[in-house]
Amino acid sequence: MSNPDVFDDPPLGNPGGPAAAPPRGGIPQPQAQIPRAHAVLLAIPGVCGVGEIRDSQGGKVLEAYIEQADTVARVPRQVQGIPVQTRVVGKIIPRT
Secondary structure, three states: OOOOOOOOOOOOOOOOOOOOOOOOOOOOOOOOOOOHHHHHHHOOOOEEEEEEEEOOOOOEEEEEEEOOHHHHHHOOOEEOOEEEEEEEOOOOOOOO
16 A cells, blocks of 8 residues: 555656755756746736646646736737637735
């Protein structure tokens, strides 16, 4: 019987080597590049996050997480041919 709290996934980062230091004065960033469609949305003031969801036919939709409802007018309906929808989530504060 396996323990559900134990995972067999390999460690992330540089196994056996020193951990990468976070950027000076910042929070460590993911290794992968942000997709261009996400970057376009994240550049809009008031957009605090982007996710990918599926529509009823299984097609990709970008979901822009915004701080206030007045930001909706600034968010395009499509980015690089991908439909965009918005969700007002308020200010996102990272946990420490």
